[in-house]
Every structure is written in structure tokens, then in C-alpha cells.
Ligand code: HEM
């Protein structure tokens with residue numbers, strides 16, 4: 001198969017970028033999208049030109065590093081897959097394919113198709129944890145959790161933090177990501193002690209990182225490679241309102257120190 | 260804590276949904292009240308006089324509603340500006356997956372509704388556009404002095420095809436705004452899950468359409484009646 005690629009090239013975050021065209025020739029239909037980019041890059045290297053920089057790690061849909069907007073869709077034309085799981089047979093022979101980075105103020109472009117998604121890490125740092133007693137590992141059945149609850153928590157635990165929700169959102173909002181993390185820990189008994197503090201901290205970090213606000217259009221769930229439902233955002237809204245309400249009536253302990 | 264909630268992304272969404280719900284509820288009551296014009300002069304003029312004679316209540320209600328509208332508009336613009344800043348550079352190619360046109364034009368439908376709102380106040384409430392409306396008086400049973408003839412004012416107002424059409428277009432825009440706004444407010448308030456989401460979307464369209472029918476029937480019927488196309492009592 002042969003394609004024409006229109007790829008976003010940008011040397012660094014301060015220099016403006018632009019789309020440039022490259023031919024991709026003799027591509028096997030069963031190559032993945034990233035393998036196709038490898039082939040193009042090999043050719044560019046042979047021609048002594050700068051290869052296209054793109055992010056990737058596992059190439060099997062679990063690490064969330066590959067962050068491409070292909071033909072205007074985050075993670076490309078197939079449903080419920082990451083960019084690395086897109087195969088060239090999904091495209092028409094001879095097609096022109098546009099490849100852009102995830103665009104958002106919170107994700108500065110580092111180079112070409114590589115963006116800095118550490119804003120998501122900072123959201124996790126602010127609340128995406130539970131406190132566990134040190135010592136022996138607890139007995140497997142010491143804390144029974146209903147099957148239903150475990151499944152619901154697992155559905156959102158699938159989130160790999162790839163940031164496609166931010167990329168697809170009309171407002172570059174990270175609310176699907178935050179709602180997945182808040183729901184995952186908030187459903188389980190281990191997550192209860194920090195539940196209110198967590199949702200407030202994660203939302204305030206999200207706001208400080210310059211993500212946009214959800215306008216309930218659900219573009220995020222349409223591109224999520226893990227099929228996380230936007231209904232979780234409703235749960236996030238609920239949790240946040242209740243936590244804030246409780247906070248308004250709770251006095252901070254004066255003896256509480258650091259530690 | 261309250262301040263922090265109101266300034267947060269999610270808190271502002273709550274404000275949009277709550278003020279939107281209040282504005283919507285007012286529109287329903289306003290529509291039901293105005294249906295009385297279809298029942299003849301005595302009915303609507305008595306209703307109007309009842310409202311006008313309770314000045315303190317009327318003004319507190321106006322103040323409250325104005326505050327709700329102001330909050331809805333200010334926070335709406337604030338969110339819209341924030342959202343534009345969140346993606347400074349646009350996609351060169353963008354494919355929308357499932358966001359409807361109404362949801363992508365909320366700020367524009369809102370702005371047009373606001374423009375109409377100003378016109379509507381100048382037209383029927385302050386009567387600056389048609390000062391002669393203020394002189395229309397009539398009599399209703401049980402009241403000594405003459406009262407405002409709202410019936411005649413509305414008939415006169417909607418005699419003009421352009422005016423009637425403006426009102427109908429405006430309520431269509433409101434319905435358009437609400438076709439996204441109604442399902443959306445449930446999500447913003449945290450009252451949505453996968454089981455009800457499709458129902459909410461349809462419910463939103465249905466309610467918005469009914470509101471359009473109800474609100475547009477008033478100018479349409481009066482316009483047709485004054486021209487003798489239909490008969491109203
Ligand atoms: C009678 C008049 C109006 C009614 C009944 C109404 C109702 C609503 C409702 C129910 C929502 C959904 C809230 C949510 O997403 O939770 C909404 C959203 C919105 N409204 Fe209005 N609205 C009215 C007038 C206006 C005006 C005058 C503006 C002017 C700018 C406006 C701008 C917006 C915007 C920008 C949104 C989207 C907010 C977002 O999703 O972030 N609306 N409206």
C-alpha cells in the first residue's frame with residue numbers, strides 16, 4: 001500500500017510548527033501505524049533528514065504513551081484502541097493521512113508529535129493514592145468487596161492515562177481522566193479515608209494545570225481506548241459537590257501537623 | 260470553601276446548571292401564564308393586574324430572576340473563555356465524534372437569546388419601542404379603576420408579521436439551547452448514569468420541542484386571529 005502523510009513537524013515548544021508531506025511506500029497492510037512511521041523514518045534517515053519524533057513504549061495498547069491524532073481523531077479511526085493498535089489495513093490505499101499531536105495548553109508540544117503529558121501525573125500525585133498500613137501484607141479475604149463493586153471499579157481502573165480524552169475534548173478538559181481515577185478509588189473501601197480530600201485535591205490540580213471545562217459533549221468517551229463512560233464525570237461532579245459541602249461545615253483540626 | 264467551590268471548574272458547571280434550571284422553570288411558568296391571552300381579554304388582564312398589584316413580590320421576583328440570568332451569562336462567558344484558552348492552537352483536521360451542533364453553539368444561541376431578551380423587555384415590559392402600549396387601558400370585574408389592557412397590547416404587538424416572526428425565531432433558539440441544556444444539566448448536577456443517558460437525551464429534545472410549540476403558539480395564534488384567519492374569543 002502507498003500513502004501520503006501530512007505530519008506535524010515542530011522542532012521544540014517555542015518554535016511554531018507546520019504540516020509537512022511525506023510519501024509512505026510499499027507498506028504492508030498488516031503493519032501497525034507506528035511500524036509504518038518507522039519505515040518512513042528509516043527512509044528519512046537514509047536521506048539524511050530529521051526523522052519524525054513520536055512517542056511510544058509498549059506498542060500493545062497498555063502503556064498509553066502513543067499519542068497521535070490521526071485524520072482528526074485521537075488514536076485514529078478505530079474504536080477502543082490506542083494509536084499503536086491501528087493497522088494500515090484500516091486505511092484506503094493511496095489515502096492522504098494527517099497526523100497531529102494531542103493539542104492542549106496543558107500538554108506542551110516537545111517535538112513533532114511528542115507532547116508533555118506530565119500534567120496528568122501531577123493530578124495523580126495530588127490525590128491518586130490510598131494510605132496502606134505498613135507491615136505484613138493483609139490476608140486476601142480480610143476485606144471482602146462485592147463482585148459488582150469490584151467490576152465497576154475495574155471498569156474505570158482500565159484508564160491508562162493516555163490523555164486522548166483531553167485531545168478529543170472540544171475544550172481540552174481532563175475530566176474523563178480525573179473522573180476515572182476518582183471513581184476507581186472512591187468505589188473501593190481502601191479509598192474511603194481520603195475520598196473527600198482526594199476529589200477536591202485532584203480537581204483543584206486539574207484546574208491549576210489549565211485544562212478546560214467539560215461541556216457535556218462526550219467526545220472523550222468516543223475516543224477512549226478503554227471505553228470509559230462519560231457517566232463517570234457525573235459521579236465526579238456529585239462527589240466533588242458533596243465533598244465541598246462537607247468541607248464547608250467541617251472545622252480543620254488545629255493540632256493537625258505535617259507528617 | 261464556598262468561594263473555592265464556585266471558582267472551580269465543577270462548581271461553575273453547577274452554577275450553570277442551577278441557574279439554567281431556574282431560567283427554564285420560569286419560561287414554563289411564563290408560557291402557562293401567557294396562554295391566558297388565548298382565553299380572552301378578561302382572563303389575561305385579570306392575571307396581569309393580579310401580578311402588577313403585588314409590587315414588592317413582583318420586584319423581588321424580578322430581582323431574583325435577573326440575578327440568575329446575570330450569573331448564567333457571566334459564568335457562561337467565563338467558562339467559554341477558559342475553554343478557548345485551554346486549546347490555544349487548533350487542530351488542522353478535526354473530526355467530531357458525537358457532539359451535536361446545539362452543544363457546540365451554546366454561547367451563540369445564548370447571545371442571541373440575550374439580545375432577544377433585551378428587545379422583549381423594551382417591547383412589552385418597559386414599552387419604550389411602542390409607547391402607545393402604556394395608554395391601553397380596560398376594565399375588569401371587581402376593580403374600580405381602569406387596568407392595563409394587556410390583551411390589546413399583545414394583539415397590537417403581534418399584528419406585525421416581523422414582530423411575530425422575531426418572537427417565533429427567538430423561542431426556536433431557546434429550544435435549540437435547551438435541547439443540549441436539559442440533558443446537560445443532569446450531567447452537571449451528577450444525576451446521570453449509563454442507564455438513563457439515552458433517555459435524558461431524548462427527554463431533552465422532547466421538552467425543548469414542547470416548549471417551542473407552547474411559546475410560539477402565542478404569537479402565531481394572535482397574528483392569525485387579528486388577521487381573521489382563525490377565531491379566538
Ligand atoms: C431563558 C434563557 C436561558 C435558559 C433557560 C438557559 C438554560 C441553559 C441550560 C439548562 C444550560 C445547561 C447547563 C449545564 O450544562 O449544566 C445552559 C447552558 C449554557 N447557557 Fe444558557 N440558558 C438561557 C440563556 C442563556 C444566555 C442569555 C446565555 C448568554 C451567554 C447562555 C449561555 C449558556 C452557555 C454558554 C451554556 C453552556 C455552559 C457549559 O456547558 O459550560 N444561556 N443554558
Ligand code: FES
Nearest residue numbers: 059063064066084
Ligand atoms: S505504545 Fe503503549 S499504548 Fe501505544
